[in-house]
Amino acid sequence: MRRFYQESWQGIPFTAFSHASFFRLAEPRFYAAFYEELFRRYQSWDELPVDWRTRKRHNACWLSGRLAANIAAKPPDRQASVLSIGSGIGYMEHILLEKIPNLALHVNEPSTVSMKWLRKHIPSERIYIGLPPACLPPDITYDMIYLSAVDYGIPTRELLLLLRELRAQLDEGGEIICISASLLEEDTLVGALVNAIKIFIRGVLHYLGIRRQQFWGWRRTREEYRRLFRQAGFTDMMDGYLDDGETYWIGGR
Numbered sequence: 676m677r678r679f680y681q682e683s684w685q686g687i688p689f690t691a692f693s694h695a696s697f698f699r700l701a702e703p704r705f706y707a708a709f710y711e712e713l714f715r716r717y718q719s720w721d722e723l724p725v726d727w728r729t730r731k732r733h734n735a736c737w738l739s740g741r742l743a744a745n746i747a748a749k750p751p752d753r754q755a756s757v758l759s760i761g762s763g764i765g766y767m768e769h770i771l772l773e774k775i776p777n778l779a780l781h782v783n784e785p786s787t788v789s790m791k792w793l794r795k796h797i798p799s800e801r802i803y804i805g806l807p808p809a810c811l812p813p814d815i816t817y818d819m820i821y822l823s824a825v826d827y828g829i830p831t832r833e834l835l836l837l838l839r840e841l842r843a844q845l846d847e848g849g850e851i852i853c854i855s856a857s858l859l860e861e862d863t864l865v866g867a868l869v870n871a872i873k874i875f876i877r878g879v880l881h882y883l884g885i886r887r888q889q890f891w892g893w894r895r896t897r898e899e900y901r902r903l904f905r906q907a908g909f910t911d912m913m914d915g916y917l918d919d920g921e922t923y924w925i926g927g928r
Contacts, residue, residue, distance in 0.1 A: 707788040730919075772797075779801070783803045808840035824854060824856035827857035
């Protein structure tokens with residue numbers, strides 16, 4: 676597992692709206708400030724960077740196909756139920772509802788600010804604001820729970836607890852899917868040393884004011900993801916890459 680840093684997101688430099696912290700992980704108020712800035716610059720999902728939208732649409736289409744296969748054996752009149760953890764501005768959720776209009780989609784976000792566009796498409800009773808699992812209703816189960824490009828910002832202990840708690844909220848035959856945007860391909864001693872040197876250089880540049888960078892989270896290896904799912908109690912696990920050959924995913928039942 677290795678730390679990594681960001682200077683901007685969605686074409687928005689962090690220095691435009693906040694003080695970047697080299698040592699402290701971005702908190703909900705940081706994301707709230709970011710989304711306020713994003714909504715000042717963009718008026719709809721269609722204005723967001725094309726490459727980002729293309730990748731997210733591809734991921735959402737893959738999820739919808741997997742969900743359809745999972746519930747095929749269930750009664751045809753049964754409404755599928757899905758929970759998105761850390762949905763952000765909700766573009767993937769928007770695409771899922773395009774693909775499956777009758778989907779009972781529930782979403783979670785630490786801050787209400789990012790829900791500006793998504794609130795028009797999802798009933799308020801299916802929107803859970805806060806840090807999971809504490810903010811989630813314990814009496815609802817789901818056919819699928821997914822985390823798309825959010826695990827990097829969750830420390831290992833908290834991520835393990837979250838996976839354990841979410842597992843208890845799966846419906847029979849349901850699964851949890853984690854789509855990673857921060858896979859660490861390999862973790863060797865040489866690689867770790869090179870990474871430490873890079874972090875030192877980044878720290879110097881940050882404090883000289885040359886390149887302000889925000890501590891963004893952790894990159895994990897494929898084995899670390901597998902270990903987390905095993906420790907969380909999943910026995911039926913699967914993982915691989917989407918057909919773009921780059922996006923890693925892992926799932927468990």
